[in-house]
Amino acid sequence: MTDRDVHLPVAAQPSVDSLADYAGRAEDGGYDCVWLPETWGRDAVTVLTAIAERTDAVDLGTSIVNAYSRSPALLGQTAATLQEASEGRFRLGIGPSGPVVIENWHGLEYGNPLRRTRETVEIVRQVLSGEPVDYDGDEFSLSGFRLRCEAPDPAPPVEVTGMGPKAVELAGRFADGWHAIMLAPDGVRDRLADLERGAELGERDPEDVAVTVGVTCCALEDADRARELARQHVAFYVGGMGTFYRDALERQGYDEAETIHDAWQAGDRERALGAVSEELLDDLCAVGDPETARERLERFEAVDGIDAVAVSFPRGADESEIEATMDALAPDSRE
Template structure:
């Protein structure tokens, strides 16, 4: 059975209480995990702590903490602490993010993201073991570090993001899970082949890698509003958040992704949004009235090898639209779960 998770809003929220309320609502609706993004608002660790303390059964996870703005040792400490706070419900999601975030916002050099992610995961696992950490990598060299608290039991899973085939293959080789976004159901099938190839290279069982598809969802009775919000969201990510999303869409056969990106970068956002046509929305998202959105999510859940679908929301959606969407596609309202 495919899990149904929720990826909490990436857009700014008025208070930490509001985010915790979304998490409690997801727990009541039967969602399996609440994933929290960390972008340019509140730090993720503090908010994850509040989410853990105000819920009882839903898993909580970071999706994602980037591998540049915190050291691997600190990420290990953070994972151990959040596993304690949540009573064993924490899942650590890591990823390299991209140059726009790392260089422009954090002022750090963005280099060899695959290697940095692999080394970070390896160090985090050593930290979580409770043993002394002695690590000699290309990006990191550590010696003598050790947790001064009990090692978490069980250790939280360490999951990663990545867009391109090599990044996904690497996840299959070393991570406990992989999160994919900006992918159609057919695009997910292609990336699952990358997971299988990576698992084979790492002498692992691909079933040991939990695969999660993030799907932008907007389920409203006002279908025109739902599609407008979703179109703006896709246009922003393809056009304004570096080249990763553009490339992911182009790999799946959407040549207009380059035109969307170029128009957005040139400041012609109206043209960019026009190019996010109905086919892209229907293929890539779950958008429309509640019944239609549920059916579109079920297309992903039918993909063999997919472990979870994480419902996410357009960045322009307000609180009421987020709550209505979350309720409309909650597991307790789905006949397929």
């Protein structure tokens, strides 16, 4: 059976305690892994440390931390430490993010994101081995670094995110897992072909690469409210977070993605929201009343090659709406 994970909400959460409470709720509901994004609020490492102390069985991971604002050596140290703090439950999810985040927020040059991601994965693995790190790449050159604490056993998996064909191919070649987002079921199938090609290039078995697909979910008795929240969420990401989400939708044949992006950039939020078609909303998201949301989530779980579906929440959902969705879609609620 496909795992069912949860992406913890990060928008406007009142405290670290509230995020830890969501993680505990997820554990109680039988979710397999709790993933924490890192955006422009609380840092993921501190929050996951708190969650590790307050949970016992659920896996914990970053999805994602970017590959720029921390060095690869520090990411390796962080992964080793969180693996220790969680008693073997940690999974490191990294990715290049995009120019809006890396250049505007962190003041760093974006450069070659695929190369940087690959080299980061390779260096993190060397750090986690406990052996001296000697690495000569295009992005990084390291010599003599070695963990002063005991290397984690087992080492946590190092997973990456990616949206375009080349990024997903890279995941297949080098990573322990691939995290997908802003994909309809048919879009996932297309990208799985890229993953398999990458695995072949890396002389690996594609089944050794764990595939996790994030799906925006909102399961409320007020189905119209659920759809409204999801529509706002899609419009914000396609319109306001660079061009990656727009491009991902266009690759899947959703021509309205350009209209959503351009309208949002022009400040016409109403037009951007109106351009999110009912078909797009239904294909990308699992929203509506609880029964409908469950059925739509199961469409993703039926895709051959997906190992886990991660329930995520619209950025405008309040605490009661997040809890209602988490409970309605909890693995323990499956028949």
